[in-house]
Each structure stands twice: as structure tokens, then as C-alpha cells.
Amino acid sequence: MTKPDITLPDTRAFVLRNARVPSVFLTDGVTAGATRDADGSPLLDIVVEDGRFTGLRPAGQGPSELPAFDLAGRQAWPRLVDVHAHLDKGHTVARTANPDGDFLGARAATTEDRLRYWDGEDIRRRLAFSLACAEAHGVGAIRTHLDSHEETAQRDQAATSWAVFREMRDAWAGRVTLQGVGLVAIEAYGDDYGRRLADIVAESGGLLGGGLRPTAILQGSALSEMNDLLDRLFGLARERDLDVDLHVDEIDDPVAASLDVIARATVRNGYEGRVTCGHCCSLALQPADQAAATIARVAKAGISIVTLPTVNMYLQDRQWERTPRWRGVAPVKELAAAGVPFAIAGDNCRDGFYAYGDHDMLDTFRAGVRILHLDHPLQQAPSHVGPIPAAIMGLEHTGQIREGGSADLILLPARSLNEVVARPHADRIVLRAGRRITTKVPRYEELTGEMSPW
Template sequence: MPVTSLSPKTIAPGLFTGKERLLLRNARTPASLLGAGVPGGAACDRDGAALIDIVVHGQTVAAVLPAGHGEAECVVDLADRHVWPLLVDAHTHLDKGHVIGRAPDSGGTHPGARDATTSDRIAHWRRDDLLHRMEFALNCADAHGVAAIRSHLDSHEGQAETTWAAFSETRERWAALIALQAVALVPLDAYRGDYGRKLADLVAAQGGLLGGVTRASGGAHGKALEDIDALLDALFLLAKERDLDVDLHVDEAARADALPSVAAATIRHGWEGRVTCGHCCSLALIPDDEAARVIELVASAGISIITLPTVNMYLQDRADGVTPRWRGVTPVKELRAAGVRVAVAGDNCRDPFYAYGDHDMLDTWRQAVRIAHLDHPFADAAAMAGAVPAAIMGVQAGVIAAGRPADLMILEAWSLDQVIARPHSDRLVIRAGTASSACLPSYASLETIAGR
């Protein structure tokens, strides 16, 4: 068999055509990113990454075998490089993104971000503006190797129809590359009146998820909604009538206590396993015994938790002239130890809620490891950007397994500490067996957006 030898800095993208039978010999992949587990006889390194052969037949992974056991006419020896599946971002905001420099300055605070976003939405969020910014975001995600995205969409009365229509256009255009889902995002008190039913009908027609944020309109997390149980009942009844999953922004503050109410409502309505909660920041600051009780309730409700470490570190505990004293992220390790499904996601990108980011889930995961101490050992931390968010979204992505699309990224890294140490701008992204030629879009392309 002819063998293509790779120099330490060279991978030949021309070999990946999506047509041939190809053996990727001596790949190194975290065990938690292998859909069928580590193949029998494969060695694992101290980081929990298996040494494997990946057989690609056209657009599909045909087999995952112990290193040295695969066969094909064309062999690419990866020399123990890390090979990952394309990753999954299960919580972002495609409608808000890339308005830095146009929206009013937020001051980096949550109330400031809310007000700045409202001003920008009223002034600019029309079809062409939304399409342009969503397209920019997805071009970034494509170049970075993202396989699926769930986006929360601001769905205020008078805006929802425009935003959901733009998202629908975008989802159809990108269907062959990135699986897209959407969640309705409104303050929870929007479900008090008739608009809640109208919104639920719109979401059902679009195949989305029903959602919201556990605060009042114009308010902040931490200020209790006196009728939160009634509002949650209204939301869950609308979801059940339409068979919709639920995804909520919860307790995005140092002091807030909506999560137990959400868990109780989930159980009360029999919606276990169909609810996702993002943020849950305040859970990190309550006494340990109280946190344990809440986590047990969350586990009983089958709620999935998504932590957004980069954005929560940016927003939480910010005050003029004061260095932040806490990280702003939910207690990931304690939740996972209790059997709660926890994913990491990117959240906002270059908007008033987070001034940075590039829709790069590998970078988000790398930062999450450092922020939440998901190392020493790494164990199955990689799953939080692959298999876990894919399961939350219900999409076939985030793992390497026989029968799955050959959606891969090859990194110039031979250990997980090397994966974390560098940004990997030289990664080779492979979609359906074909080397991607996608490049990051120029920021200059944003200058045509209204208001620049």
C-alpha cells in the first residue's frame, strides 16, 4: 500500500476528496469523543486519549480500530496527532453578534448589555442586517470546525417574526454544513398574556424550542418574580401542547434562585429530560449543603446544564475600579458528579454581552478547561464540547464513530496540554471526508452593515 508520510508541519489536504477509501493511521483521540468507546486493544495515553486508526470511505467513517489494524489503498500516517470530531455549540446568540462598534457601549455589565442590545435591536434588526451578521458568524464557525449550533433568538413582540424568518433562511442555506436550531428568548413575564401563545405557535411552526430568561422585562436576574411558578406553568403548558423542548437562561447573577423553581416545574409537568438551563451562575456561591440539594433536584428533573465560562467571567462581578473576585461559572464538577449532563458553549460573540469571541468551540473548550479546572486529570472533559452538547441538541455530531459523517479536525498536537496551549489556527477541518477550504471572513465585510 502506498503511504503518504507527513512532516511534523505538513498535512496534505488534497488527499481528502470525499471519494476515496482512506486510512488515517496513528490518530490520537480523547476516548470521550469516540462514539462507540475505545476499540478493544487500543492503547490510551495518560490524558485518556486512544491511539487509533480511522478508516474513511468517501464521506463516512467506515471503521475505528486500534492503531495499526486499519487497511486501505491510501494511508495517511498522522504520527499520533490529535484528531477530533467537529464540535458543537449548544448555546449562542446569532442574532445579537458582531455589533461591537455600532451598539452603545455596555460598560461590560449585564444591565448595560441588556440596554445596549435593546437600543441596537430597535435601530437596526431588520432582515438584511440579521442575515448579514448571521452569515458572518457561520462563516467563522465553518472555518473553525463547528458542526452544529443552537442559537437563542430575541423574540420580543414586534421583532420575533423578522428574526425567526431570517434565521429560517439562514438555516436552509447552511443545512449541508452546520445543523442549526433556535430557541425563543423573552423575559419570563412574556408568558403572562396572549403573546406567549402566539410566540409558542411561531416556535412550533419553525421547529424550534420554547425558552426564556428567568427575570422580568427590563429587570435583572436576582430580583425574584413573585409569580415565577405560575409563569413557568404557563410556559410548560404551551410547550407540552406543542411537544416542544425547553431551554432557559437561569440565574445569571451572583444572587438568584430560579433554578429550583425550574426543576420543580419540569417534574410537575413531566418534562424530565427535555429541559436545558444555561448559566446558573449563582449556584456557585450558595452554601455547599444548599447547592447539593439544588443539584440533586436538577438531577432528578433530568435537566441539562450549559456553562458559558467566557461570557460569565466577562459580565459577572464587574464594577468600576474593582477587580472581580469570582469566576461567574456554575459548579461544573459537582453537577457532573451528580449525573447531570453539562456542556460548555460559546454564548455571545462581539456584542454588548461579550465583546470578544470568534465562534470557535475548540477555543471555548480550551478556555473552559482552564477556567473550571477540568484538568489534572482531563478525564472526559472533551465530551463537554462534543458528545454532550450533541446529545442535548439531538444531533449526530461531536463524536467519531463508524457510520457517522467523516467530520474531523486534525491538530498539530500530540497531547491534550498541547491542544490547550495553542489556538490551532493551522487545524485541518474535514467535512464529509473533504478537506474544507473555508477561510475566516474579513471584518471588512461587516462595514456594509447599517449603522457602521
């Protein structure tokens, strides 16, 4: 089959005929009468006018008066959503390496790199590179955590990072939607700096965040201290009407129970439906009864979970000269069975915490399917990189193909979900507002200002 050519810059209205769209990307009722394949994906004619979807009809029923482009059953996806990233850390691995690839080495490398390099110009350059990668791959929205540490002799890191974030968010508006989360150790909310950070986040339209990594069971004074810190965080969030996104239990300790503590704190503070928890690795290692009780409380609290399969497989259970024994990811099937929404996200990219990646959510999806066993059947899997993370971010039309929404699409040279997962699809076509984007994946030389012969 030949790849369709849909580059018509002067065409205001057109039809993409015979587009295969996974049903999870569609709203109820639009597929009535359409022929479905073995994955349950309907074959549709997609009508685009003035940059928006104006019709989704069974194949063969699109308007005949408009120019038409036959996709011959190839897949049409919305642009995807990365609900957990670290753009401020990205693309630092070449200058500050993590020598052993483990978590402690990642934290040390990141601290060294941040103190040495992270001024406004450096963060701006790396964010621009990351966003160009994401846009070229078909990512439409990113929630990024921003290291928001107190002022040091080098710089006021929180003020510097958030200023660049606001600048880049505005500059990329309409291309890639950005949300920011203030990332500090949870202990930062125990003093006046927590209030200052909450003000910066509120002024930037962001979310409050924090990292919880207990190494022993939470009980007695440790549990009391954690509850106090969470209550202070929720209090600061409530005063400013901010949602919360936390890093949770990113360790292989089966007694680590901070997710359970967070679920209780969420209900105690009346914050149901406004909390996201990322990682939750140790939940997979807990005894079945303990894990089930925690999952039930997470469901009651309306907490959304984000799993980071590529990064957690890279970091978890990493020991020198020993093959890892477990996958390091959250038990997402059990969470979903309890009614807990979960998303797959990219997390780190070419930094101390993960040496690889390219801000490509299609690649992350393909890896996630295989790591998390989200196949057999595959029908629901794409929802975890489209409508579910979009809902977590509060983005109504993103991650879906629906009438009235912006005509943002990824066209893939694949006819089935199996073919989507089987190949990387470097030849995908990305549309924004009905037009093929011109953004290319940037060359690595752009990070350092070098000339490239390519």
C-alpha cells in the first residue's frame, strides 16, 4: 500500500475516508452502523472543516462534494497525552551521567547537574528541544513536574524554573498544551518555603506536588509526621484551589505504604477526585490483602494513578551484576478492576533517571502494552495514553476524535492495533487543526549549538 498524501495547505475542508479509529478514542453513538474489525475499531469517514472535526460517519457515508483522501483502513489516532514528564531534567545525560543507572545515582547526578547548569537559558533550550520532539511525534499535551527547590548560592531554582515554564507554555500554546507541577520532597511543606512554593505554583496555574519515598513502614511518630505534612499540603492546595500530583512509593519495599496514607488524607481533607499519584511501584509487591485494601481506599478517594513503565523498569530492582527480578510497575489491572483510572506516561527522558527516550508517547504506549500485558485483547489499551490522561489533566477534547474538536490526528501506516504495536512508525503523519505539521524531530546538535552535516 502507498502512504496517503494529505498535504493540501489550501484545502479548508476535506474528508479522510476509510479511517480505522480505535473505539476508545470516540464518544458514544458516533459509530452506529459502521463496520468494525476484530479489535472493535470502526471504519469511518472523518470530515474536517476549518481545522475542526465536523462529521464522523460510517465509511462511505461522508459528503461526496468535499475533496477526499482514502486511508484504506489505516489507523487514525488523536494526538496523545503525556501526563507525567520531567522536562526540566531532560537531555542532561550526556553531560552529567548516572554511573550505575540506579536511583541513588540518578538523584546525585540530577542534583549535580541542577546546581551547575540550570539557569534560565539552559532550561529554555532543553524544554524547546523536548517540545519539538513531542510535537513531531504527535504529543498534544504534557504535564511536567518541575524541581522546585529553595534558593541556593547558585540561583533561586523554583523562581527560575517556573518563569521559564510560563514563558514556554505561552509560546507553545496551540501546539503542545503544558501543565506544571511543583516537585519537592514532602518535607518542604513543613516550613514557610512550602507556602512560598504554593504561591508560585498558583500564580503559574500549576499543581502542588511532592515526593514520598518511605524506606520503612509508616507507623507511630513517622505516620503522624507524614499525616501532618499531607494535611499542610492539602491545606495550601485548598487555599489556592490547586489540584495535587504526587510521586509515591517509587521503591521495591513491600512494606512501603504511603499510597494508603495518601488515600486516607485525600478523604480526610475532602479532596476526592483531585489527586494524582505516580509510580506506586511497591504496591505490586505487597501482600494481596494489603494491596486490595489500599486499592479500595484509592478508589474511594477518586485518586488517579500514573504508571511509568519504561523508567520504572530501568530503575527498579537494579543491582550491579545482577539481572532484575521484577518489572517495577504498579498493578494497573487490579487498579482498573476496582474502578481506578490509570494512565501510561513517559516520565524522564535522557537524564540520570532514564538514559533513553524521545518524548514519543506512541513509543511509550507500545512499550507499556508489552510491559504491562495490556493485550489479549488490545481494545482498551490506547485509552491510557489518550482520553484517560486527558481527563486527568482536565482537557475536554484532547485525546479524542469528536465532532467540534480540533482536527488533531496521528495517521499511522498500520491497519490494526497489532500492527500499531509491532512497529515504531517513524513515517507517521501528524495533523494539527487539519494541517500537516512541519515540525521535525530536532537534531541532537541543537542542544549544544554545534553544526550538523546532516
